[in-house]
Structures are given as structure tokens and as C-alpha cells.
Amino acid sequence: MAASDTRAGSGRRAAVIGAGPAGFYASEQLLNEGFEVDLIDMLPTPFGLVRAGVAPDHPKIKSVTRVYEKTAAREGFRFFGGIELGADIAAEELRDRYHTIVYAVGTPDDNRLGIPGEDRPGSYPATRFVAWYNGHPHFCDESFDLSARRAVVIGNGNVAVDVARMLLVAPEELAVTDTADHALEQLAAARVTEVVLLGRRGPAQAAFTNPELRELGELTRAAVDVDPAQLDLDEHSAAWLEAEGDATAKRNVEILREYASRSPNGSSHGIALRFLCSPMEILGDGEDGPVTGVRVVHNRIERTADGRLRAVPTDRVEVIECGLVLRSIGYRGRALPDVPFDEERGVIRNRGGRVCGEAGEPLPGEYVVGWIKRGPSGVIGTNKKDAADTVAKIVEDAQAGRLLEPSNADAADTAEWLIGSSTAAVEWAGWEAIDAHERDLGEGAGRPRVKLVRMSELIDVSRAGAASSRT
Numbered sequence: 470m471a472a473s474d475t476r477a478g479s480g481r482r483a484a485v486i487g488a489g490p491a492g493f494y495a496s497e498q499l500l501n502e503g504f505e506v507d508l509i510d511m512l513p514t515p516f517g518l519v520r521a522g523v524a525p526d527h528p529k530i531k532s533v534t535r536v537y538e539k540t541a542a543r544e545g546f547r548f549f550g551g552i553e554l555g556a557d558i559a560a561e562e563l564r565d566r567y568h569t570i571v572y573a574v575g576t577p578d579d580n581r582l583g584i585p586g587e588d589r590p591g592s593y594p595a596t597r598f599v600a601w602y603n604g605h606p607h608f609c610d611e612s613f614d615l616s617a618r619r620a621v622v623i624g625n626g627n628v629a630v631d632v633a634r635m636l637l638v639a640p641e642e643l644a645v646t647d648t649a650d651h652a653l654e655q656l657a658a659a660r661v662t663e664v665v666l667l668g669r670r671g672p673a674q675a676a677f678t679n680p681e682l683r684e685l686g687e688l689t690r691a692a693v694d695v696d697p698a699q700l701d702l703d704e705h706s707a708a709w710l711e712a713e714g715d716a717t718a719k720r721n722v723e724i725l726r727e728y729a730s731r732s733p734n735g736s737s738h739g740i741a742l743r744f745l746c747s748p749m750e751i752l753g754d755g756e757d758g759p760v761t762g763v764r765v766v767h768n769r770i771e772r773t774a775d776g777r778l779r780a781v782p783t784d785r786v787e788v789i790e791c792g793l794v795l796r797s798i799g800y801r802g803r804a805l806p807d808v809p810f811d812e813e814r815g816v817i818r819n820r821g822g823r824v825c826g827e828a829g830e831p832l833p834g835e836y837v838v839g840w841i842k843r844g845p846s847g848v849i850g851t852n853k854k855d856a857a858d859t860v861a862k863i864v865e866d867a868q869a870g871r872l873l874e875p876s877n878a879d880a881a882d883t884a885e886w887l888i889g890s891s892t893a894a895v896e897w898a899g900w901e902a903i904d905a906h907e908r909d910l911g912e913g914a915g916r917p918r919v920k921l922v923r924m925s926e927l928i929d930v931s932r933a934g935a936a937s938s939r940t
């Protein structure tokens with residue numbers, strides 16, 4: 470640090486926990502404020518959901534990692550992968566070594582429907598399916614029974630669209646992506662020919678965005694099927710769309726109208742978009758026999774006193790036969806040991822990014838960014854502004870003397886402690902070795918990379934690469 474450096478973070482050290490987009494944007498902005506940053510992740514690989522969440526057939530979205538690589542190259546930045554907060558290291562230990570801690574751990578769990586049969590064989594949370602096809606090391610041994618002809622995807626968000634598309638994309642199109650090899654094989658052998666995408670509210674309230682909805686209509690081997698009657702909007706939806714509906718909702722309805730006007734084109738596969746249907750029960754034989762269908766109730770839209778449009782069940786019930794159910798109704802945060810958690814919202818308890826105790830009092834030096842701060846919403850770029858808002862609070866608190874006062878903030882000693890805390894510990898050079906190895910494997914096959922999916926492989930390659938770069 471230069472003696473003249475008057476930035477709020479100068480001479481101060483920050484631990485950012487979680488190397489996804491929110492963690493990288495927070496790191497970048499903390500570096501700008503003069504902090505030294507240690508970015509710590511449970512996996513030996515960085516980039517969070519950009520690597521393990523974004524669909525493999527969306528390589529352009531993944532190219533945002535180039536921005537994060539620039540952050541990683543900056544002075545004052547260090548990466549420690551393969552180290553899990555709560556298992557390998559404790560929050561209390563971080564409080565003793567850093568002036569500030571920023572939690573950027575995302576929301577790894579799935580919301581529950583809370584209906585009978587939810588956990589039958591053949592009914593899976595989409596979060597798990599996504600992590601599996603993206604080669605997340607904790608999910609590489611999962612298995613999904615893809616032998617059914619019809620699958621039901623519950624939910625109307627972009628994740629629901631992603632998983633529906635992954636079931637329908639032609640194998641030769643997936644083969645050139647970085648889909649994990651185990652998933653490529655099983656998806657190629659899948660027998661699913663029809664996906665029913667189920668929304669509990671109407672077309673005007675769907676959560677998916679326009680490009681994602683449009684992609685469903687562009688699948689090479691699957692026709693999109695929308696019953697025109699569903700586009701006769703109820704009075705509340707029509708009035709809302711006209712007066713308050715945003716551009717995305719209006720465009721979604723237009724796209725759906727165009728889909729409804731299409732005639733069957735003889736495609737081998739299909740995707741049916743069904744609205745105003747809530748699942749009541751996942752059906753199957755006996756208590757825990759495999760999925761045979763979903764009992765749904767038809768809904769109507771009602772306007773609540775506070776102006777929201779909600780789904781209200783009618784007395785019309787229907788069974789949709791299927792052998793596979795993917796539940797895609799949003800992610801949920803998981804509590805970290807010794808870090809306050811808001812059970813109701815499923816996020817770390819915070820006020821505008823400052824972690825708070827039960828009475829709402831801010832804990833000195835502890836902050837939160839991304840989905841574990843505000844809940845699982847928005848696109849990758851949303852996290853940049855979100856991180857800036859939190860970092861502005863850190864700067865304010867640094868100037869007011871409200872950060873932590875670590876007893877051992879020595880950078881070299883902390884690196885030694887972190888690396889010694891886990892047999893899976895990997896630094897940035899180790900990740901670069903993994904990255905180069907995966908890209909090499911991909912090159913011959915015309916793929917961006919072939920992902921290593923086992924912790925042992927990732928660690929071996931990172932160690933070998935780091936050792937060869939030292940010699």
C-alpha cells in the first residue's frame with residue numbers, strides 16, 4: 470500500500486465468501502476502494518452459477534467470466550477454492566483475520582411445493598438437474614430417470630425454460646457444448662418427447678424473459694404448443710397488462726399469441742405451455758412408487774386488496790399423465806453456521822447489505838451481496854449494482870470505524886491457514902491449470918471445454934498444473 474493511499478479500504482483486508490458473479494463484483498469494487506481481497510469458494514473452480522447454473526447452450530452468457538478474470542489478475546486479489554465456510558473454516562476465525570467479511574454464497578436449495586408425492590422417484594428439483602448437467606462436483610453422481618415420454622416442468626421462470634429446453638435440444642446440438650459428459654450421454658438416450666410447462670398464473674404473469682421464451686419456439690426438433698383459448702386474458706390480467714404491465718410481460722403475451730397461431734409441423738418432439746394450473750399432488754403407485762402423473766387444479770386470477778394478481782383454485786381438477794417431474798419454483802438460501810439467517814425469506818438477515826442481529830442491529834464488518842442478500846432474482850448483471858450498494862455501506866462503515874478489528878490480519882499467515890484448512894484447497898494458478906486442461910480436452914471435440922466433474926480430478930489437475938508452473 471502506498472503511504473499516500475487514502476482510500477477507505479487501504480491497509481484493510483476483506484474476505485469474500487462465494488466466487489459467483491456477486492462475489493466477483495464485490496471483490497472488484499472492494500479492490501477499487503483499496504481493500505486487499507481474499508475470495509474463498511467451496512469448490513476448486515470459480516464463477517458459481519456461471520459455471521454450474523447457466524445453461525450449456527448459452528455460451529455467450531458464460532463469456533462474462535472474462536470480466537472476472539480481469540479482477541482476478543489485479544494486485545491485492547487472491548483466490549482460495551475448495552474451502553467451505555462452516556466445514557473447513559468458521560465465521561469466527563474469519564472475524565479474527567479480516568476487517569470485513571462479505572457473504573456471496575447464493576441460494577443453493579430449492580423451494581418446496583409442500584404437496585403429497587413431491588419426493589417420489591421421478592420427481593426432482595430443477596436445481597439438482599441443472600447442477601447435474603452442468604457438472605457440479607456435488608451432483609455428478611445424481612441419476613435421473615429420463616425413460617418417460619412425457620415430462621412436466623412446474624414453474625414459469627427462466628430456470629423452468631432452461632430445463633425444458635435441455636430435455637428437448639437435439640443431442641448433436643448439445644454435443645458441441647460444455648454439458649457434462651455424464652449428462653450428454655443420458656440426455657442423448659432420454660426418451661422424453663413431450664414437455665408440459667406448467668404455470669400457476671396466466672401468460673401475462675409468467676416470470677420468463679422474452680429471449681428465453683422466444684428460444685422455445687426455435688428448437689429444431691420440438692414444436693411449441695399453446696392453446697389459443699389461454700390467450701383470452703381474464704379481465705384482471707387484461708386491465709393490468711394495459712395499465713401497468715411492463716414491456717417484458719407485454720412482449721411475452723405477444724410471443725405466446727404467435728405460438729398459439731402456429732399449426733402442427735410434424736416435429737418429433739413438443740413443448741406445451743399450460744397456464745393457470747397448480748399442482749395438487751404428484752401421483753404414483755403406493756406411497757413411494759415412481760411418478761405416473763400430476764393432479765392439477767385449474768386456477769382463475771383474482772386481484773388482491775394490495776393490487777397483486779394471484780391464482781385462486783377453481784373446482785376443475787385434471788390429471789396430466791407423465792413419468793418425470795422437474796420442480797422449478799425458485800431457489801432458496803441455506804443458513805451458514807454462526808451467521809444470522811432470515812428463515813422466512815431464506816436469506817442472510819440483513820438491512821440493505823449490512824448483516825443484522827435479531828433486533829436489526831448491524832453486526833460490525835459483516836455484509837452480504839447477491840441472491841443470499843435479496844433472494845434469487847434478476848440476471849447476472851443485476852449483481853453488479855447490488856454489490857456496489859453493499860460496498861458503499863462498507864466504505865461508509867470503514868470511514869466511521871465500524872469494521873472488524875482482527876487480531877491477526879497477516880496476509881501470508883492467513884494464506885497458510887486457509888490452504889491448511891482443506892485438502893481440496895486450490896489457488897488461482899490451480900484453477901488456471903484446470904481451465905487450460907478442460908479447454909484442451911474440448912478443443913479436439915469442437916467444444917468450449919470438457920468439464921472435470923470430480924473433486925479428486927479437479928484437485929489432481931490443479932496441483933499438477935501449479936507444480937509445473939513453479940518449475
Ligand code: NAP
Nearest residue numbers: 624625626627628629669670676797798799800845846847
Ligand atoms: P423465478 O423467476 O422466480 O420463477 C419461479 C416460478 O415458480 C414462477 O413462475 C412462480 O410463479 C413459480 N412458483 C413459485 N411457487 C410456486 C408454486 N408453489 N406452485 C407453482 N408455481 C410456483 O425463478 P427461477 O426460474 O428459479 O429463476 C431465478 C432467477 O434467475 C430469475 O431472476 C431468472 O430470470 C434468473 N435466470 C435467468 C436466466 C437467463 O437470463 N437466461 C436463466 C435462468 C435463471 P409466480 O410468479 O406465480 O410466483
